[in-house]
Amino acid sequence: MADTAGEKKEYWRWQESCWIDESKDWRAAKIVTAGIDVGSVSSQAVVCVDGELYGFNSMRTGNNSPDSARNAIQGVLDKSGMKLEDIKYVVGTGYGRVNVPFAHKAITEIACHARGANYMGGNAVRTILDMGGQDCKAIHCDEKGKVTNFLMNDKCAAGTGRGMEVISDLMQIPIAELGQRSFDVDEEPNAVSSVCVVFAKSEALGLLKAGYTKNKVIAAYCQAMAERVVSLLERIGVEKEFFITGGIAKNPGVVKRIEKILGIQAVQTKIDSQIAGALGAALFGYTLMQKQGASAKAA
Amino acid sequence: MSGLFDQFKEWYEKRHDYARAWKGRTGGQVVATMCTYTPEEVLIAAGMLPVRVLGAHEPQNVTEPHIFGMFCPFCRDSLAQGLLGRFDYCEGVTLTQSCIQYRQAFNSWRMHVPTVKWDYYLPMPNEVQSRFARVMHYAEVKKFREFMEGVIGRKIPDADLKRSIEVLNENRRLLRELFEFRKETNPRVTGVEALYASLTAQFVDKEEHNRELQRVLAEVAKRPNDREEGIRFMTIGSENDDIAFMAMVESVGSTIVIDDQCSGTRYFWNEARVQDDPIATIADRYCERPACPTKDYPAHTRFDHVLKLAKDYNARAAIFLQQKFCDPHEGDYPDLKRHLEDNGIPTLFLEFDITNPLGPFRIRVEAFLETLREEELF
Numbered sequence: 001m002a003d004t005a006g007e008k009k010e011y012w013r014w015q016e017s018c019w020i021d022e023s024k025d026w027r028a029a030k031i032v033t034a035g036i037d038v039g040s041v042s043s044q045a046v047v048c049v050d051g052e053l054y055g056f057n058s059m060r061t062g063n064n065s066p067d068s069a070r071n072a073i074q075g076v077l078d079k080s081g082m083k084l085e086d087i088k089y090v091v092g093t094g095y096g097r098v099n100v101p102f103a104h105k106a107i108t109e110i111a112c113h114a115r116g117a118n119y120m121g122g123n124a125v126r127t128i129l130d131m132g133g134q135d136c137k138a139i140h141c142d143e144k145g146k147v148t149n150f151l152m153n154d155k156c157a158a159g160t161g162r163g164m165e166v167i168s169d170l171m172q173i174p175i176a177e178l179g180q181r182s183f184d185v186d187e188e189p190n191a192v193s194s195v196c197v198v199f200a201k202s203e204a205l206g207l208l209k210a211g212y213t214k215n216k217v218i219a220a221y222c223q224a225m226a227e228r229v230v231s232l233l234e235r236i237g238v239e240k241e242f243f244i245t246g247g248i249a250k251n252p253g254v255v256k257r258i259e260k261i262l263g264i265q266a267v268q269t270k271i272d273s274q275i276a277g278a279l280g281a282a283l284f285g286y287t288l289m290q291k292q293g294a295s296a297k298a299a
Numbered sequence: 300m301s302g303l304f305d306q307f308k309e310w311y312e313k314r315h316d317y318a319r320a321w322k323g324r325t326g327g328q329v330v331a332t333m334c335t336y337t338p339e340e341v342l343i344a345a346g347m348l349p350v351r352v353l354g355a356h357e358p359q360n361v362t363e364p365h366i367f368g369m370f371c372p373f374c375r376d377s378l379a380q381g382l383l384g385r386f387d388y389c390e391g392v393t394l395t396q397s398c399i400q401y402r403q404a405f406n407s408w409r410m411h412v413p414t415v416k417w418d419y420y421l422p423m424p425n426e427v428q429s430r431f432a433r434v435m436h437y438a439e440v441k442k443f444r445e446f447m448e449g450v451i452g453r454k455i456p457d458a459d460l461k462r463s464i465e466v467l468n469e470n471r472r473l474l475r476e477l478f479e480f481r482k483e484t485n486p487r488v489t490g491v492e493a494l495y496a497s498l499t500a501q502f503v504d505k506e507e508h509n510r511e512l513q514r515v516l517a518e519v520a521k522r523p524n525d526r527e528e529g530i531r532f533m534t535i536g537s538e539n540d541d542i543a544f545m546a547m548v549e550s551v552g553s554t555i556v557i558d559d560q561c562s563g564t565r566y567f568w569n570e571a572r573v574q575d576d577p578i579a580t581i582a583d584r585y586c587e588r589p590a591c592p593t594k595d596y597p598a599h600t601r602f603d604h605v606l607k608l609a610k611d612y613n614a615r616a617a618i619f620l621q622q623k624f625c626d627p628h629e630g631d632y633p634d635l636k637r638h639l640e641d642n643g644i645p646t647l648f649l650e651f652d653i654t655n656p657l658g659p660f661r662i663r664v665e666a667f668l669e670t671l672r673e674e675e676l677f
Contacts, residue, residue, distance in 0.1 A: 284676050
């Protein structure tokens with residue numbers, strides 16, 4: 001995996017994915033809606049048919065929000081044979097939510113992640129930790145997935161997905177392997193003292209020089225990230241059930257450490273945790289369409 | 300905005316030009332004032348223009364040798380303006396005691412801003428609830444008057460003090476009249492407009508400001524109430540002149556209808572109770588005004604005052620605009636938050652710095668709005 005001359009490996013590059021539920025026929029659906037989550041690091045498009053997950057596309061955000069939104073939805077369209085006009089309602093969310101050219105409405109990712117988590121983890125979910133590319137959010141919601149309280153990290157992107165990408169590149173280990181490798185250590189190290197991406201990078205290099213294995217450095221960084229997000233969670237309190245969304249939810253090295261500190265297990269799901277925001281947006285689109293239909297009938 | 304508040308906006312944006320022009324026109328001295336507890340009546344009676352020091356909300360690198368980085372951004376930004384020469388037209392600088400960080404900023408200002416010719420620190424008691432506070436403050440305002448007489452080289456007659464009390468009281472009355480329009484459904488005065496009016500009162504010649512307020516008040520009543528108010532917000536905190544932030548909040552489906560901030564109501568809320576002795580009138584006025592957290596103990600009088608404002612102006616929710624590292628406000632925050640929430644006013648906490656990240660703030664404000672709106676999404 002070492003870099004060779006003229007070839008720069010991108011260890012941080014996580015797997016983009018596109019999936020549709022072949023068991024569903026979108027042409028038979030009454031209402032097709034989409035949610036587009038243009039985040040700072042990744043963009044997702046989710047398509048729902050009659051309020052059920054049908055397909056999604058998850059990819060890296062480019063330098064242009066409208067293009068990222070178009071590229072994201074195009075993946076699902078290509079795979080399903082759908083056209084954009086077949087989607088009756090589109091909700092934009094994420095940092096680029098107001099720059100989704102074909103969206104009918106923009107809703108914050110805080111509301112969308114709560115709604116998505118409610119779908120993915122069930123209506124007993126009350127606390128959501130969204131660990132995104134450049135921020136993290138602690139969210140409380142009710143049984144419908146409506147946000148009742150929330151907190152975001154302040155200004156600095158420390159302890160977020162971008163930090164993990166930097167460590168991945170520094171260690172020259174693919175990002176998807178970091179979590180598992182963090183458990184392969186002779187003893188659990190102390191957390192790195194800073195989760196600031198710049199300082200943590202220097203500290204990680206120092207630890208390597210001091211004789212730490214790469215796995216142990218990764219473990220120290222995962223622990224630091226877990227401690228940071230737990231401090232955010234504890235500011236609003238953790239109520240059961242607890243659910244984690246966002247890209248870092250796929251990193252067991254961070255998730256298990258969060259669970260250990262909190263003494264609580266996160267609800268498991270088979271759905272890709274990274275699509276929670278876009279899924280919530282698509283579900284909101286479905287509700288809004290239903291309400292529009294109901295009001296049109298009433299009129 | 301229909302142009303009605305354009306004069307206030309222009310004064311705010313060109314506040315240094317205004318002060319220089321005033322000085323050229325009148326030949327009077329301009330005084331940089333720090334903290335709204337400054338008894339401006341004395342300065343105005345001495346023929347001076349009090350100009351409150353505000354920040355510029357720009358990155359700066361000049362204050363580190365003087366005050367700590369963990370002093371509040373308003374202190375650091377205020378000192379930076381002095382060190383950068385933005386107030387080079389001010390002969391004097393004065394501070395009335397409020398918080399210790401502000402006092403350090405003032406000390407650096409008076410020592411290191413080369414254009415300052417005189418300075419005065421007015422040691423107002425922080426425990427204004429003490430039975431000795433008014434006696435002490437009376438003596439301090441009297442000493443301040445004597446000092447100012449030394450600066451201008453003549454006596455300040457009682458009649459001049461009484462006149463300045465009248466002018467300031469009129470300013471307070473007119474601002475409250477303007478703020479009354481914010482009680483309406485779909486208020487005719489937005490939070491941004493109200494902020495322009497209350498901020499400019501702190502550095503524009505008061506008589507000129509009064510004339511502009513009278514003009515605006517005569518016109519504003521003719522405005523239609525056709526702007527949808529959305530969610531009605533109150534803002535709470537120390538100083539706030541972040542117009543871009545206020546405009547952003549009011550652009551995403553809300554209206555800021557009232558505040559408890561020293562850039563707003565705390566500056567002008569109570570008139571001075573006119574007594575025979577003008578010094579007593581002035582001293583009592585500042586002891587009686589809505590309290591800043593530095594002067595609100597042992598009883599927390601501001602908690603019920605803030606709640607009453609929220610209720611009177613029908614605020615649906617409140618946003619705390621917390622200057623980072625502002626200990627007095629941060630100390631009040633947990634109890635004041637609980638007090639408001641126990642009385643049906645949900646709150647959002649935002650931490651302000653010299654420059655603020657509008658994007659992340661917008662997400663928080665919009666998400667807060669989504670929690671407050673009717674359940675159209677469910």
